[in-house]
Amino acid sequence: MSSIHDYALWEPLIRVVREGNAAALSEPGGRVAGRIGVGSWSVPMPRRSPPAGRAMLVQDMQDEWDAVQRVRDVLVAEGPESVGFLLETPGRPVLHLFDTGTAVEAGLQGPYPGALLLVEGAVPQPWRCLPEAYPGRGPDPAADPGLLERTLRERLPDAVGATEAEIAAAEARLGLALPDELKAVYRVVRAHWEDGDRDHIEVLGCELVPLEELAFADAASRQRLWQFAAGVTLRTGPGDAVQDLVGSPGWIVFGGNGGGDSFAVDLTPGPAGHTGQIILISHEDMSGAALHADSLTGMVTGRKPSRPSPPVTGESPASVWVNINSTRSVAEAAHPELEVLQIGFWDGEPFSLEPVAGLPRLRTLSAYPGTLADPRQIGRLTGLEFLMLAPEEWRVLLAAGAVPRSLLAAGIHVNGTPHPIPVLDLADELLTLWDRPRITRTVLEGP
Structure with a gap:
């Protein structure tokens, strides 16, 4: 023990x-x-x-x-x-x-469980999305590796650069050839602490990652507590320079801003972007990135991006909140593109789920306690991957044998501070349905 x-x-x-x-x-x-x-x-x-x-x-x-x-x-x-x-x-x-x-994420409220991981290794749908290929996307015409290297050498005359062998080793480790602009940067400064090359922060506008620490900002690198990640939807428009993704195998992180956000070279741009553009990935967001510069050359020379990302307008039909302050009916939320339906506080009659039965993309449902007229209707939502309900609604589903077998993860709404044991008992019942490890309990008695 x-x-x-x-x-x-x-x-x-x-x-x-x-x-x-x-x-x-x-x-x-x-x-x-x-x-x-x-x-x-x-x-x-x-x-x-x-x-x-x-x-x-x-x-x-x-x-x-x-x-x-x-x-x-x-x-x-x-x-x-x-x-x-x-x-x-x-x-x-x-x-x-x-x-x-290993089968339950730690909860945010005392001993109550977080999301129950019903399928080993399963991740929310946005974490499974790969970048689209948009034909005709090429580098920014103003990108100039030679100019970039000369500019950096002028501004950082005492910097210690990486050797060609070190650059080749990084490419072998990552499994791809580094963009010419990125190689130009590392030929001038390799960003080792022992070199004392801190002047590069002001010149580059970021704290450079040492060459041997270059990494991909792929989907696996982004935080993903199921309770929140299941509500993420992705939306890339025709005028977007950056694809709305959780992460990409073409996002190479080369620096940071000192506040937890990362700069990356984007090799998988959006329909209006440039290959090799510079994006800023926020540590506070679970998806997406912002266009920072059209190229590394533009970033160092101070040239603003020519195509700022257009603002997202209107509520996406892919994700809808139904509550007293937003959409006011499930029927109004029903749309062929609907992926995430979250029913919050409601002081009227409970909702029927009949309007969303059969929707092809609905994968996440979260319902505040007492908002469903008949929880058994959930059994008709055969594409659900994540379901979050109060204990009372889960009990109705279990009694009816209507828990969707398509679920990858599940959550239990806890209001206030009920006795934890019944909530943990419910969690164990759900885990048992998927033959997952149950919550270990130990009782210690003192004098």
Whole structure:
């Protein structure tokens, strides 16, 4: 048994949580739940305020910090990535631990599970999309590798460049010939810290990635929590310079802006783009990229792109929200192009799903609790890949044997802070339908 299941490891956290939630735990059926992970934690504690005139410091919550860190140290050393917990005190403390394993994404709310991964290795549909080939797309006429190299040498006279052998090694590792402009950049500056070539940041307008760290911004490199990624839709218009993709095997990341965003050479441009154009990939977006320059030459010489991306106008028929502030009926949302239907808060009569039955592209459905007139109608949506429902609606589907077998992943809507055990029981039932590993549970009793 891993030391993560050692009661002594959790004793400081139990003490802190009991002291901070004494009133809640003293009530009949009182409980406190949370989650601790390698990168973050969620421990229910009363809000603390620092002394007047001073910001909050670690020492103001040192007891909580130390208790959490004990657990995190074990997670880092032994795994798992995160563990949910439920503390009950019916006399003696009882601590339930939940390891969601490889078949469940960590939830965003305490111990409640995130998306259930019903098919091993499956990814949302946008992550499976490859770039289109648009005939006639070529380099920007003003792209000039020779001019680019001369300009860089003039502005960076002391820079250390890469050798031809090092460039060839990078091409062999990536499996393609680097664009001539990109090779021109690395012939001048290879961006090694030991070279002290920091002046290139101002000259290039980005922090250059060392040659040996060049990588593709393909779909696998983009974050993809199913709960959010299943709602992504892609939309490339005829006037777009950049294809709306999650990632592309033709996006070569060569730099960053210091804020988490990446610059890439785009070898798979959109219908109005240029091969070799420079795009900026935001770390906050799950898809798409913005045109930054027509070429590396243009980026260094300060020439603005000749074809700024046209603004996206109107709501895409591929993704529709139905709620009190948006589209107000499922019938209004029904469209042959509909891929994602999300039904949010609604104070009227529940909706029938009859208008969207048989739509050829509908792959994601998320419904707020109580918004469906008959959840069993979901059984007719035979192309669904992701379904998110409240526990009550899932129970209706399970009882009717109407859970779509086309699902790749599933989610459970949790409102408020219900007892975690029934929610985890439901998750295990769904995982069992697909013969997936269930959530591991451990119960520890203290003195």
